[in-house]
Each structure stands twice: as C-alpha cells, then as structure tokens.
Amino acid sequence: MRGGLGLLSTVSPPPAPAPPPLLCFSRLRLRLHSLFYSDILKVKSRKSVWTVRTRAVTTMASDQENVGHVKQQLAKLFETSLRATVPEELDVEPLVAACTAKFGDYQCNNAMSLWPRIKGKKTEFRGPPAVGQALMKNLPSSEMVEACSVAGPGFVNVTLSKNWIAKIIQKMLIDGIETWAPRLSIQRVVVDFSSPNIAKEMHVGHLRSTIIGDTLARMLEFSNVEVLRRNHVGDWGTQFGMLIEFLFEKFPDWESASGTAIGDLQAFYKASKQKFDEDPVFKERAQKAVVRLQGGEPRYRSAWAQICDISRREFDGVYQRLEVSLEEKGESFYNPYIPGVLEKLSNLGLVEESEGARVIFVEGYERPVIVVKKDGGYNYASTDLAALWYRLNIEKAEWIIYVTDVGQSEHFQMFFKAAKRAGWLPDDDKAYPRASHVGFGLVLGEDGKRFRTRSTEVVRLADLLDEAKARSKAALVERGKDKEWSEEELDKIAKAVGYGAVKYADLKNNRTTNYTFNFDQMLNDKGNTAVYLLYAHARICSIIRKSGKDIEELKKTGSIALNHPDERALGLHLLQFAETVEEACTNLLPNVLCEYLYNLSENFTKFYSNCQVVGSAEETSRLLLCEATAIVMRKCFHLLGIVPVHKL
Structure with a gap:
C-alpha cells in the first residue's frame, strides 16, 4: 500500500538518499536535488505563483473543435440560442445531455433553471415551456440536427441526422480514432498510483490501485494531457534499520554476493520482523541503524540500495505483465524537501506545538495533522506535504490524483485542507491547481471477507x-x-x-x-x-x-x-x-x-x-x-x- 511510517530525525536536514540503480532519474540529477533543495524551496508560495482558474475541465479553445464530440457540438449550437433568447444572462451555460430514444437523442435542459431568473423580466415568456420553445426557435440551422421538439417543462429534444452521424463515423475511419479524443483544458497531471512498500511483495491489495491508476492515466493521455505517472513507493522508513541489521547479521559477506544473498525478500522480511519483535538487543541495533542510514553512512546506504533494488525487480516483473508503466519517486526522493517545506508552513503560522509534536490544525477535525512526531521524526503527512509542494512548484502539475484505498480518505481530506490553508490549493475544489483522492473499496473473497489464501495469507x-x-x-x-x-x-x-x-x-x-x-x-x-x-x-x-x-x-x-x-x-x-x-x-x-x-x-x-x-x-x-x-x-x-x- 502507499507510503510507510516515518523515520527518526537528526539535528540537521538529512541528505538525499543515493538513488537505486533502476531509478529513472540519473545519480547526478538526484544529487543536485540533494544539494539545492533548500534553494529551490525559496520559490514564491503557490498562492502567488498560480492564478486560480475555475474553468471546466473540458473547456476548449474555439480552434480546437472536436467534430466527434456530439455533446460539445450541440452545446455550441445551444450557446448561440441562449445568447439570442436571454442575451442579458451571460453566465448561463448550455445544459446538454443524452436522453432516451423515445424523446430524441439529446436534450437541452436550460428552460427550468432559466425561468426563475427571468420571471417578471421577460414578459413574453409565461413559463418554462415558452422558454424551451424560444430556445428551439433560436437554434441555428445545422446539418447535424434532423428534428427538434419541446416536451414537458421546456425540455428541448434533438434528433440527430443519420446522414451526419454516418459522415462523422466515415471521417473517423479515414483520419483515425485520435480525432475523437476529448481535449481537456489542463496540460499536466500527476497520477500517484500503485505505490507498494519496498521489501514487501505486491499482493492483491495493490491490484486496484495499479490498474485503476493506469486506466486513469491512459484516458488522460488519450485526452491530450501530459501525465506524470508516479510510483510513490515506501522506500524510506523505520523498517529499513531492521532489514539492514538482519542482512549484516545473516550475510556478513553480503557486499560480495552481488545482491543474491537475500534470496526470497518476503521470507527475509518476515524473519527480520520476528527477530525485531523477539530480540531487544537486535531491536536497539535496528533503531540505531535507521539513524546511520539517515546520516548517510556509506555501508548502510549501500545495503539499503541493494534491498530496494531486489524489491524493485520484483515489482517491475508484475508491471511488465500488466503492461503498466510508472516512474518511481518514492518517499526517499521527497525526504530532503521536508525540512524546508515545514519551515515555509511555520513561517505562515500554520505549524503549532501540541503535546510535544508539531501539528497543523484544520477546520472540521479535532485531531490535527501531525507533521513532526514527538520523537522528532517525520511521517506520512510530512512526506505528502513535501511531495505536493514539489509537484505543484517544480513539476508544475495542475491536477494531482492520488489512487489509494478508501480507508485513507480522512488522511487526504485533512492533508488537502492543510494545503489550502497554506495557499497551495484554492478553496474551490473545482478550481486549478487541484488535488483529488481516488478512493477504492476492498477486494473480497466469496466469504465476504478480505480476499486471502486458505492459510489466511494475502494473495500474491x-x-x-x-x-x-x-x-x-x-x-x-x-x-x-x-x-x-x-x-x-x-x-x-x-x-x-x-x-x-x-x-x-x-x-x-x-x-x-x-x-x-x-x-x-x-x-x-x-x-x-x-x-x-x-x-x-x-x-x-x-x-x-x-x-x-x-x-x-x-x-x-x-x-x-x-x-x-x-x-x-x-x-x-x-x-x-x-x-x-x-x-x-x-x-x-x-x-x-x-x-x-x-x-x-x-x-x-x-x-x-x-x-x-x-x-x-x-x-x-x-x-x-x-x-x-x-x-x-x-x-x-x-x-x-x-x-x-x-x-x-
């Protein structure tokens, strides 16, 4: 699942982790991130950089007309009709929808909502049906419309010309299906999906995030949007101290084994976790190992990179089978940005002390967003705030979409509200830049419980x-x-x-x-x-x-x-x-x-x-x-x- 637990902090900001071999960004580029992240954070706040836009997702420039988009074409006709019928109501947008065949093919439903606004002002209308009749009368002639009628409280029903339908289909056969692609008004979107934890196998619980996220990315890409497919893997947390110390103990010559010492990573993880839970001396060593890893000790970084590399190869095998492409930017990538981001939030007066932790209070929740734990460590919210800042300011994304299970809904609601307090996101959820949580339910077995094997293990x-x-x-x-x-x-x-x-x-x-x-x-x-x-x-x-x-x-x-x-x-x-x-x-x-x-x-x-x-x-x-x-x-x-x- 997406994300992991936090890590212990040191007095100074942690350097960027060394990039594992298969990261898409080069070592040099990641090193530059480490050296210059504090300077990058001096960029003006998102509130001043972005001009808030409240346009609809599907607004198009007039020179990008999509002839394969029926609803859009009809909306243009009814927009002309609306301007002629109620020229003073400039903010009225056409309400066009497909309808059942017995009434027609499409319907314009503006009459009812218009009537309360113009009642008493436009004496020539005596009710919604009259408004509908006027909208039909003022509809420009078009080869796409075969017939119109008005029904009920002013619904304008439209029957399309079968010859026009045939013409548009034939044009698609010659010009290609891409000519029917929607044209969204946004240019760049981040889709954050799949996001398994390093050192754990992908199981059926990752299925939904992976294929839902991939489909959303494919649809947006088809709609002429640049999509940054992000795999926010859990590659930076307390579990790595446990894994590294277990590696050192079981395989003293691990460095010369070229990554083959660990073998079955899942079994390795279970064995290390058992020792962590049962052996206090080992547990203490593991906790100290986290600090050493975070401090940049080469031996610990090298072991961490090897564990990540083994896990990543297993992930890639699943992604290849599913034909899903992702670019990994895990928790470790954003970790260097956390101190600077929290400093910016503190300067805005948003970060407060509460029971030994540093938190951000958001409206509607008694419990605050914890950004620094009592022990000084960062957590899920710290990483997500840093990642959101990076995606908005560095990657210039207009829409950030997070695909996780519905159980994380509250986290994202609170996290988004914190970002709105900071001015990174507009208060209007329909405006841009925008962040959306795409929640999904559980995969169940036929017994109605979470899908597992007969031995109650999760299904690989x-x-x-x-x-x-x-x-x-x-x-x-x-x-x-x-x-x-x-x-x-x-x-x-x-x-x-x-x-x-x-x-x-x-x-x-x-x-x-x-x-x-x-x-x-x-x-x-x-x-x-x-x-x-x-x-x-x-x-x-x-x-x-x-x-x-x-x-x-x-x-x-x-x-x-x-x-x-x-x-x-x-x-x-x-x-x-x-x-x-x-x-x-x-x-x-x-x-x-x-x-x-x-x-x-x-x-x-x-x-x-x-x-x-x-x-x-x-x-x-x-x-x-x-x-x-x-x-x-x-x-x-x-x-x-x-x-x-x-x-x-």
Missing part, C-alpha cells in the same frame, strides 16, 4: 496472474481452440484473456465499492465480462476477414448509410465515445468507460442479428460500420489496459 499478485492465465488457457483448450494455434499463440491469447478478465472484473465496478473476486465469473464468456467483449471483438474481425474485402480500400471508396434503426442506434453509440471518455476522466470513474464498451457490444450484437452484412446489398456500408465498431472497441480496450484478441 504474481500468483493471481499466473492462475488467471492458467485458467484461461484451460478454458481455451477445453473449447478446442488449442487446435487452431501454435503453443506460442495459445500462450499469448491465454495471457491476454486471463489478465484482461482480472482487470475488467475490477474496473467495471464503481471503484468506491467493494467487489468479490471470482475467477469463474470473470472468465465467463457470457455477460459483462472481458471474455465476452474480447469474443465480440474477435467476431467482428472474423466478419471482415470472411468478407474477403480489403477494408482499407473500402474506407477510401465506400460510404456508410444508416437506414436500418439498428444501424443508426449503433452509429449513435459510436459517436458517444468521446463524451464517455471525457466523463470518465472528469469524474475519475473507469467503470463509465466499461459500461459504454459493454453497451457498444450489445448494440453491435443487435445490429448483426437484424442486419445481414456479408452478401447483402449494403455490404460495403455495413462492413465499414463493423470496422468502426472494432476500432472503438480496440481503443476502449487500450484505455482499460486490456490487450485485444483478433481471433478466438
């Missing part, structure tokens, strides 16, 4: 992935699929399906809730599962292959017509891709994209059941619609971190 993430792949492979063999592929192909497909099933089973749930881990359910080829969706995509690819047509040539010479109701329904759903990704990004909810993907598959199934493709008079059009569906599905899979399968 590597073991879980092994089992997912093995079960997937067994299912493919049982269906006779192994006869169609080489052993290498079978292994590759089993991996894609197995890992994809694990990811999707997690991501399809609202992240704030607990979910039950069940291999049988997640590997089912029916229902809302990755297996079903991967099969649906493979079936589309098969339809195109069996047609014998060159789909790339058809994109250049063919055209799409949406004359059948199921063709139109599928086309409309395809066009809602951009706004779905935008919603998932804005609300930090990957399950929104999962729901869209599942509904897309359902829409395609209905279309294919009722509309003959190969051999029909509409073959070219329908093959292009199949291709468009496959392209959007593949992009959804990519954003969810799932590898698509083209043949099953």
Whole structure:
C-alpha cells in the first residue's frame, strides 16, 4: 500500500538518499536535488505563483473543435440560442445531455433553471415551456440536427441526422480514432498510483490501485494531457534499520554476493520482523541503524540500495505483465524537501506545538495533522506535504490524483485542507491547481471477507496472474481452440484473456465499492465480462476477414448509410465515445468507460442479428460500420489496459 511510517530525525536536514540503480532519474540529477533543495524551496508560495482558474475541465479553445464530440457540438449550437433568447444572462451555460430514444437523442435542459431568473423580466415568456420553445426557435440551422421538439417543462429534444452521424463515423475511419479524443483544458497531471512498500511483495491489495491508476492515466493521455505517472513507493522508513541489521547479521559477506544473498525478500522480511519483535538487543541495533542510514553512512546506504533494488525487480516483473508503466519517486526522493517545506508552513503560522509534536490544525477535525512526531521524526503527512509542494512548484502539475484505498480518505481530506490553508490549493475544489483522492473499496473473497489464501495469507499478485492465465488457457483448450494455434499463440491469447478478465472484473465496478473476486465469473464468456467483449471483438474481425474485402480500400471508396434503426442506434453509440471518455476522466470513474464498451457490444450484437452484412446489398456500408465498431472497441480496450484478441 502507499507510503510507510516515518523515520527518526537528526539535528540537521538529512541528505538525499543515493538513488537505486533502476531509478529513472540519473545519480547526478538526484544529487543536485540533494544539494539545492533548500534553494529551490525559496520559490514564491503557490498562492502567488498560480492564478486560480475555475474553468471546466473540458473547456476548449474555439480552434480546437472536436467534430466527434456530439455533446460539445450541440452545446455550441445551444450557446448561440441562449445568447439570442436571454442575451442579458451571460453566465448561463448550455445544459446538454443524452436522453432516451423515445424523446430524441439529446436534450437541452436550460428552460427550468432559466425561468426563475427571468420571471417578471421577460414578459413574453409565461413559463418554462415558452422558454424551451424560444430556445428551439433560436437554434441555428445545422446539418447535424434532423428534428427538434419541446416536451414537458421546456425540455428541448434533438434528433440527430443519420446522414451526419454516418459522415462523422466515415471521417473517423479515414483520419483515425485520435480525432475523437476529448481535449481537456489542463496540460499536466500527476497520477500517484500503485505505490507498494519496498521489501514487501505486491499482493492483491495493490491490484486496484495499479490498474485503476493506469486506466486513469491512459484516458488522460488519450485526452491530450501530459501525465506524470508516479510510483510513490515506501522506500524510506523505520523498517529499513531492521532489514539492514538482519542482512549484516545473516550475510556478513553480503557486499560480495552481488545482491543474491537475500534470496526470497518476503521470507527475509518476515524473519527480520520476528527477530525485531523477539530480540531487544537486535531491536536497539535496528533503531540505531535507521539513524546511520539517515546520516548517510556509506555501508548502510549501500545495503539499503541493494534491498530496494531486489524489491524493485520484483515489482517491475508484475508491471511488465500488466503492461503498466510508472516512474518511481518514492518517499526517499521527497525526504530532503521536508525540512524546508515545514519551515515555509511555520513561517505562515500554520505549524503549532501540541503535546510535544508539531501539528497543523484544520477546520472540521479535532485531531490535527501531525507533521513532526514527538520523537522528532517525520511521517506520512510530512512526506505528502513535501511531495505536493514539489509537484505543484517544480513539476508544475495542475491536477494531482492520488489512487489509494478508501480507508485513507480522512488522511487526504485533512492533508488537502492543510494545503489550502497554506495557499497551495484554492478553496474551490473545482478550481486549478487541484488535488483529488481516488478512493477504492476492498477486494473480497466469496466469504465476504478480505480476499486471502486458505492459510489466511494475502494473495500474491504474481500468483493471481499466473492462475488467471492458467485458467484461461484451460478454458481455451477445453473449447478446442488449442487446435487452431501454435503453443506460442495459445500462450499469448491465454495471457491476454486471463489478465484482461482480472482487470475488467475490477474496473467495471464503481471503484468506491467493494467487489468479490471470482475467477469463474470473470472468465465467463457470457455477460459483462472481458471474455465476452474480447469474443465480440474477435467476431467482428472474423466478419471482415470472411468478407474477403480489403477494408482499407473500402474506407477510401465506400460510404456508410444508416437506414436500418439498428444501424443508426449503433452509429449513435459510436459517436458517444468521446463524451464517455471525457466523463470518465472528469469524474475519475473507469467503470463509465466499461459500461459504454459493454453497451457498444450489445448494440453491435443487435445490429448483426437484424442486419445481414456479408452478401447483402449494403455490404460495403455495413462492413465499414463493423470496422468502426472494432476500432472503438480496440481503443476502449487500450484505455482499460486490456490487450485485444483478433481471433478466438
């Protein structure tokens, strides 16, 4: 899990730890951080550096029009209508939303909220329905709108032109799915996710943070945002004194063993912890070792680096299997900044003495944020404040997103309030720069308790992935699929399906809730599962292959017509891709994209059941619609971190 315990302090600020071999930043650069961090902290406070912005996440410049974003295009039309209908109400923004098919495709819902504001001022209106009628009348003509109507208390219903829908889909086939990407108004975001503790194996508890964080990063990157993927590992705490002394005791020649002395790091950790708990003399040595490590003694730093390196290699193996990329900046990276950051907070009058500790009081909580413990050591909050300061001032991030379990919600609420008191973050949670905690629930076993092995041990993430792949492979063999592929192909497909099933089973749930881990359910080829969706995509690819047509040539010479109701329904759903990704990004909810993907598959199934493709008079059009569906599905899979399968 993210973060670790604090460490003992010395009189002078600790130097920056020597960087482990696999850190992405060079030794020289990290050394410069150590030498100059106190000078860097002289930068003006965030309050003076940043101009607070309250713009919406999705505001775009007019020259960045996204023709694949239906809601955005309609909003522009209704903005013109609003200016013509109520020119004096300049702060009114269009309220456009998709609606159920019996009313239309989209709806403008401004009339009801406008009515109280203009009642008595605009005598030509006698109620919300009249406002709705005026909004419809003042709507500019557009090729995208086929029909409009007003219903109930002024809802303006819009039916899109099927020809326009077809045109936009066809344009995407030529120009690429990237032309449908949302364009967010922010440039740089930090996503802090995964963050295991050094010397401990990654287990199922790290699964959610890793794949939720990766999906959020992928969606933001697709939306033209620079994402700094940060792995805030617990690599600097009291446990390292214990581990280092145990290493010295058990392996006197550890330095000449090239990192092979420790072997199984998890077993090594358990043995050292047992000795720490049972041997007072060893415990005292371990506590002194922390001070020596912090003081920069080369032998202790070297042992620390070796332990970190072994742990990091194990982490990297899991990340490679999940196809997740991260840049490590652990607790040790921010440790040199803590004294200067606390000094700045003290100069602002925010840090107070309380029962021997140094704390920051925040509104709404009796218990303060402890930034220096009674023994003079730093803690989780100290590191997080230093990391936030660095991310805002040095990395210039506009949005910092922390992906951890919901159990840490209170910590982040208090931590964010402390940052607001310092002027680093605006009071308005919708303004920028912004910090958000993306909390998630527990992974449960079928007994309704925290997911564990039969021996009550936590489930190793590597073991879980092994089992997912093995079960997937067994299912493919049982269906006779192994006869169609080489052993290498079978292994590759089993991996894609197995890992994809694990990811999707997690991501399809609202992240704030607990979910039950069940291999049988997640590997089912029916229902809302990755297996079903991967099969649906493979079936589309098969339809195109069996047609014998060159789909790339058809994109250049063919055209799409949406004359059948199921063709139109599928086309409309395809066009809602951009706004779905935008919603998932804005609300930090990957399950929104999962729901869209599942509904897309359902829409395609209905279309294919009722509309003959190969051999029909509409073959070219329908093959292009199949291709468009496959392209959007593949992009959804990519954003969810799932590898698509083209043949099953």
